[in-house]
Amino acid sequence: MKKISLELGSGGRLMRDFIAGQILPSFKNPILGELSDSGLLPEGLAFTTDSYVVDPLFFPGGDIGALAVNGTVNDLVVSGAVPRYLSLALILEEGLDGGVLEKILSSIGRAARKAGVRVVTGDTKVVRQGQGDKIYINTAGLGASIGRPAPGKIRPGDKVILTGALGDHSLAVLVARGDFGLRSKARSDCAPLLFLLPLWKRGALWMRDITRGGLATVLAELAERLPHAVLIDESRIPLSRAVRGASEILGIDPLFMACEGKAVVIAPARRAAGFLSRIREHPLGKRAAIIGEVQDEVGKPGELLLRTVSGGLRLLEPLTSELLPRIC
């Protein structure tokens, strides 16, 4: 393999090829092979891990600490597990301000309490100045399975529910970096998605939280595994005013922008309306909507299609490279 590029970390196709080509063959086992957000263990447990690298460390609506808790919590929720325990590993760069670290740790504590999880083990390392970008955080999460994603049971007519507006996290971070001369009211949507847990007992078929790569990447990856096509309706996708505006200015597509507190839920056809009501009852799900469905009329099996506002049709594929502002 050639040298590692930053591109690999973007989470797009390069990453998926890396996992398929290097990770899976190195650690052959059926649990990993499912490539779920969490490893689903036969002991009725779910186990996941994630590392957090973000610049800047603090942004409207959150910080790296809150991300480190909620990101891992959400991976467990969408895998059908009630989050219970976290490990916390810190890699600190020499010279990091002590006050900054304290703020981050407080934030982790607050987020953990809010998500009902306990940090039960951890580690701290310090690296030389210049060898680490202020702070890297890894969390691993352990949860109790109450449900199990069943993509194999998805049928035409099953609905795609989006729990809220897209792209706010991505935009908040962009603006906080001071990039591009933009001033926006965008706030990261960083939050735990615990309110989705009851849907598992009510027959939810599949869930995924929408992070890097955005809604399009999540759904395209699901569609690829199905013998049907997935069709979503652009006019039903909620966007905050801030994201709508900034994305048009910079030429960045909200369908590919990262969130940190939104998910996609596949609901059995006859349960969808009920799911939607339940999600909407929660403050974090107020803008939830049924945005599309699994179907065979339009497109080919494995495809994700978007009915555009103007009535056209567009094929959506997973994000292949970093989202950058366009001049053209």
Add this chain to the structure above:
Amino acid sequence: MKELRNQKAVAGLLRDISGLARALPSPVRVMEVCGTHTMSLFKHGLTPLLAGAGVEMISGPGCPVCITPNGVHEAALALLTQREGLTLATFGDMTRVPTSKGALQAGVPARNSRLRIVYSPGEALEEARRSPERETVFFGAGFETTIPAIAVTVQEAEEAGLSNFSVLRALWLIPPALRALLQSGNIAIAGFLYPGHVSAIIGLRPYAFIAEEYGIPGAVAGFEPGDILLAVRSVLAQLAEGKPRVALEYSRAVRPDGNPVARKLMDEVFEPYDATWRGLGTIPGSGLKFRKKYLAFDAGRKFRLRIPESGGDLPGCRCGEVLRAAIRPDGCRLFASKCTPESPLGPCMVSYEGACLIHYKYGRGKKGDA
């Protein structure tokens, strides 16, 4: 402006277009020469709708990243990887263009150097102001929409007496390229969509020769679905009437005389020369270089970059022919096989508006169709 995306309005315009197209030799081939038009057509799923209405949309040389020869991209890469203490500020698109030595984004910067993505040339100038001990080079690529902004930025640098700011220029003019396209004779285009924001700068007069000398109709178009369809309808109406002209279908943003202030500023800083475009060869008066007064801001000169005017295309790449609309993306053997978005061989697969990337991302499901 969501009214301009309204499904019913769009459907109505498509019906008008369909009606007009029926009375014309089909399909009616309309060329747009603006990457933003290409992107808007595909983003809203309009191309298949237009095909269904009897109009085939052709993507011309409207992508500054695509038509900038490899030599310039390689010069940018050389600056980043070989010069120490330098910030290369660039628009996002430029960072993924493949060269024989790799792309900008994959380049390992020289000691204390870095790549910075910007939205505006003004940010690059800010960078230079903030870090007087470092060199800031702005990789300035664009057509007439962007060139005045770059001109102003250079003048501001001059007024501020900055000695650490320069522009690696890749500045291109649309009307000479259109003339060259038409002179080459081998494209069968029934009408043109003219780029709305280039036109906001240059006005309508530069396109007059297309209607007068070549008898080909055209319309200046905005970028919403409704804008594009209004312009296509106008082109077809002109074809039906047999009265080719330069119609203005973006009157809210474009004056017939364009923006004279912008043109004057462009002219103060830059002068035309015979530039070489990827795929189109050397076109008289089609590029802009620095006037003597501002030569100190020319990165090519400042850093003594040897920039070959042409060639350097990667072997097997047919981007040139795609840009000339001589072939479609899937007419290139490398398309979607050896040349993909993750491993692009030519700029047409890299730029967000590159005809090949767009065809790959959005048009592939309908291989062989319009």
Add this chain to the structure above:
Amino acid sequence: MCLAVPAKITRLEKPNLGLVDYAGTEVRTNFSLLPQARVGDWVIVHAGFAISLMDKKEARKTLRLFREMAKAA
């Protein structure tokens, strides 16, 4: 090569700099290309520069046209 949005000028600061508002997002904008621009005007903004003044009458005409088309069956 024409990505730009119509935005309203909310502030003119130094000779040529200011802010525009597009759907609640503020963009730092350079007005050197439009010396006649005033606060409250609508402009087309490309790469942080205002490149053209919007003709409000023409904009209203276009909007009206499309509203009619949206209503028609």
